[in-house]
Amino acid sequence: MWQKIYLWLDERLGLKEMYTGILDRPEPKGNWWNTLGSASLFLFILQAVTGIFLTVYYTPSPDHAYDSIQYIMTGVAFGWLVRGVHHWGATLMVLVVFIHLLRVFVTASYKYPRELTWLVGVGLFLMTLGMGFTGYLLPWNQKAFWATTVATQIAGSVPYLGDFILKVLRGGSDLSALTLQRFFAAHIWILPAILTGLIFVHLFLIIKHGESHFPQKED
Amino acid sequence: MSGSNRISRRDFVKVTTGTIGGIITAAIGAPAIGYLISPALSAGAKEAWVPIGQKLEDIPLNVPTPFSFTRTQVNGWERTSTSFGGFVIRKSADPKDILILSSRCTHLGCTVNWHPEANEFICPCHDAKFSKEGVVLDGPPPKPLNQYTEFKVDNDGNLLIFVKEG
Structure with missing residues (x-):
């Protein structure tokens, strides 16, 4: 019966072509450096899943943000694990995405016809940093508060536009409930939406062009 | 290889993949559901x-002598205080001969008041009337006033009641 269901679906979805196109495509000789993109994708999915779980208990209000995280850490079964994975996964993701970017640069894989893949990838790297920046404020402890004070101040040092940028980031001239709320919105809706979109473009381009050869000595 | 009891390479890989996959799923799934x-x-x-x-x-x-107490409930990161009240009626000098009624009207939860001139508990919301024993005399309530049936007196003479709700 499963065979019948599979055939019915395959006829309409083209599962076989999807499989060969996405997972069974021709590859250059394997190299561990070529796995960093997949590692980044895995970390993104891990962050998305643990992040969704954290929103079950986290509340982005100055009154309760800190308390709700204390509750996740001490009151919820495996809360420490979910938050721990999200916390360390974030650091690891920035690291892995950066090394992936370095690898592409060093092996010159960004060259024709893959310039767009590179540009989208740079966008992905910036979005990843944005996720780290906005997520850092959410625990609403002293470190988060002052780190965001300093970082928004840095953004505010841009000539002419600085003051405006600072106010847009903070939602006013001070770091307040508005800042926490808009950082939360950016962290769970805006940046992930952009990231997801860019990831699909990135993957489409990779599947379209195939992976680049690792350069040899004579290249 | 059919007929022999040696497991084929294909079956071995299938079983191993399934087993390890199952363990991983359980190891991730159980904490997720617990969370x-x-x-x-x-x-x-x-x-x-x-x-x-x-x-x-x-x-x-x-x-009927009124009393009230407040109970604090901690839900996650939030504390909620709820007030409760009732009446103690000593029927005789016997310390066991006490009736303790909740002042929460059994209709929709308003607080009933004791009216000595009428010798009734009267609920201000829908004019329900209860007798001194908490029996419904008039109005919409479906059942008599709730009673705190378990009570005790500690060594200092304080009256304590056993409360079952937050």
Whole structure:
């Protein structure tokens, strides 16, 4: 019966072509450096899943943000694990995405016809940093508060536009409930939406062009 | 290889993949489910002995004497205080001969008041009337006033009641 269901679906979805196109495509000789993109994708999915779980208990209000995280850490079964994975996964993701970017640069894989893949990838790297920046404020402890004070101040040092940028980031001239709320919105809706979109473009381009050869000595 | 009891390479890989996959799924799935249903499991004991703030000997005989107490509930990161009230009626000098009624109207939860001139509890919301024993005399309530049936007097003479709700 499963065979019948599979055939019915395959006829309409083209599962076989999807499989060969996405997972069974021709590859250059394997190299561990070529796995960093997949590692980044895995970390993104891990962050998305643990992040969704954290929103079950986290509340982005100055009154309760800190308390709700204390509750996740001490009151919820495996809360420490979910938050721990999200916390360390974030650091690891920035690291892995950066090394992936370095690898592409060093092996010159960004060259024709893959310039767009590179540009989208740079966008992905910036979005990843944005996720780290906005997520850092959410625990609403002293470190988060002052780190965001300093970082928004840095953004505010841009000539002419600085003051405006600072106010847009903070939602006013001070770091307040508005800042926490808009950082939360950016962290769970805006940046992930952009990231997801860019990831699909990135993957489409990779599947379209195939992976680049690792350069040899004579290249 | 059919007929022999040696397992084929293909079957071995299938079984191993399935087993390891199952273990990984359980190792991730169990904490995930535990995380989501955690508050339902840890809903703490709400039952407690609560002093009503009066000594038994100070409560007059045969007069419904009001009392109130507040209970604090911690839900996650939020504390909620709820007030409760009732009346103590000492029917005789016997310390066991006490009727303790909740002042929460059994209709829609308003607080009933004792009216000595009418010798009735009257609910201000829908004019329900209860007798001194809490029996419905008039109005919409479906059942008599609730009673705190378990009570005790500690060594200092304070009256305590056993409360089952938060």
